[in-house]
Amino acid sequence: YALWSLKNIYYINNNHDLESLITSNEYNKYDEIILNADLDLQNAELTPFSNFRTYFNGNYHTISNIKILNSGGLFSNTNDSVIEKLGLINVTVYTNGDSAGGLIGRATDTIIKECFTSGIVKAENYNGGSSDLRSHAGGLVGSCNSNMEILNCYSTCEVISKANLYAYSGGLIGKYVPYSVSSLKIDNSFATGKIVSYSISSCSDSRSYS
Secondary structure, eight states, X not given: OXXXXXXXXXXXXXXHHHHHHHHHTOGGGOSEEEEOSXXXXXXOBOOOBOSBOSEEEEEEEEEESOEEESSSSSEEEEXXXXXXXXXXXXXXXXXXXXXXXXXXXXXXXXXXXXOEEEEEEEEEEXXXXXXXXXXXXXXXXXXXXXXXXXXXXXXXXXXXXXXSSEEEXXXXXXXXXXXXXXXXXXXXXXXXXXXXXXXXXXXEEEEOOO
């Protein structure tokens, strides 16, 4: 109990708490971020967490009607982090860059447990020409590398990837790029959404990692 009381915890009780935390850009100073209520963002555009490196405990709550534009997901990118017990309902994620996910755009050394997403995810890196543009879109994670775990999760997101050169889409993960020493673990997780990839010049790949 004494150790627990010393933890630096941020509690999200309403939309303002979430937006203030993201705007402050100081979320990584907390040992744990706890969602204390179900939130409805009413399709207002939200700036995502960026370079997230801590522990997000959704506490079995949900965030509904999220709109993330020109970025990878609610968590744009994560490293050495844990996200668990969180549901995202009717999420809209669109990026004109290379990675988009219903939860995370790019993940490294990240654990996702007991999370789910629904809505639409689209990564579009396309200009109609022959330049080397690639895209990755996933129901949970757009792209990931190094050590990654997805446990007891699911996604029903529609996932769309469009690119000049390589377009990858996955029900859970759009693209996994392992380092020389790395691992990917997916356990008791699945995806049921429609998956589409479109590339004008080289390769498209649609699959459901489950």
